[in-house]
Amino acid sequence: ExxxxxxxxxxxxxxxxxxxxxxxxxxxxxxxxxxxxxxxxxxxxxxxxxxxxxxxxxxxxxxxxxxxxxxxxxxxxxxxxxxxxxxxxxxxxxxxxxxxxxxxxxxxxxxxxxxxxxxxxxxxxxxxxxxxxxxxxxxxxxxxxxxxxxxxxxxxxLPKSHIVDAEYKQLRRLTSACFRWRRKTIVRILREEYQLEPDVAVQLVTSLSLDPHSRPEQLAVSDFVALMRELKCIDRDLP
Missing domain, CATH: 3.40.50.150 (Vaccinia Virus protein VP39)
Structure with missing residues (x-):
């Protein structure tokens, strides 16, 4: 050993x-x-x-x-x-x-x-x-x-990581923004960090069965991964 x-x-x-x-x-x-x-x-x-x-x-x-x-x-x-x-x-x-x-x-x-x-x-x-x-x-x-x-x-x-290496940068951006503004709702954070229209941000969050009024500390690790992947679907060129 x-x-x-x-x-x-x-x-x-x-x-x-x-x-x-x-x-x-x-x-x-x-x-x-x-x-x-x-x-x-x-x-x-x-x-x-x-x-x-x-x-x-x-x-x-x-x-x-x-x-x-x-x-x-x-x-x-x-x-x-x-x-x-x-x-x-x-x-x-x-x-x-x-x-x-x-x-x-x-x-x-x-x-x-x-x-x-x-x-x-x-x-x-x-x-x-x-x-x-x-x-x-x-x-x-x-x-x-x-x-x-x-x-x-x-x-x-873990037997299997939540993400692949290519997704790491995008997820760090999302989590950094979320906990920088941890008292804001997820919808508000998505609007400000990713310049999403209000209805688009709400639709994205609710499509994942998340409460639009939830704050970052209320989301599970898997929720952050799902959010990141949905954001990538909206904009394939997302940095």
Whole structure:
């Protein structure tokens, strides 16, 4: 079993991963921490260290052709969105991802339609992965003690993605517009973002059995996909 670790740090998580018998490749950008890891695990035949920025790393260079790996990490909270984007881009390599993130981010990633936590990040990740919040960690679990709660999340790749790669750009445009104006109705957003006539926007929404007065957080991930495809049918040249 292969595991890729984002940021090995001083090796506390790495040690437990190695205890499972896995082949662990740790991607560590910090020179001093990379040295700590190389010294600590110098006698381990199952540990591999890559000193690099995870966002600049190509997983295909770490795995044999057709192989996959579990991806784990206590990721820097200020890099959560870029790292999630990197994971989505390289999702073919990572059927299972386990990350520690800020609790508020975990709530957003695992959110269901209808709540305030449901947003563009939710849709973005749930297009490709099922999300499970495993447990929460209080600040006292760490030293030095942070000021926020953390949570461990599990991302398990869906058997079939909601969209194909060619649709990704259009869907990002739609979800970005929707949650930028999340207090507006879907019909109003479609009118303003896509310059649709009022009756056309209403007809498009109702054709999908959606309430014209619904707001973005009330739509399911599949509703956003359906809306995007209907918009493409209206205008094949839609950017």
């Amino acid at each position: 292969s595991v890729i670790e984002i940021g090995g740090g001083r090796g506390d998580l790495t040690c437990h991963l190695l205890d499972t018998g896995a082949e662990v490749t740790s991607i560590e950008i910090d020179r001093d921490l990379a040295h700590v890891l190389s010294v600590r695990f110098t006698d381990s035949g199952h540990f591999h260290l890559i000193r690099s920025d995870i966002l600049q790393t190509d997983p295909s260079t770490l795995l044999t052709r057709g192989a996959t790996a579990k991806l784990v990490g206590n990721i820097p909270y200020n890099l959560t969105t870029p790292i999630l984007e990197w994971i989505i881009e390289h999702r073919v390599f990572f059927p299972l991802v386990v990350l520690m993130v800020q609790k508020e981010v975990a709530l957003r990633l695992a959110a269901q339609p209808g709540g305030k936590d449901f947003g563009s990040l939710t849709v973005f990740v749930q297009l490709f992965y099922g999300v499970k919040r495993v447990f929460t960690l209080r600040p006292g679990s760490f030293f030095p003690k942070p000021t926020i709660d953390s949570a461990v999340i599990e991302l398990r790749q």
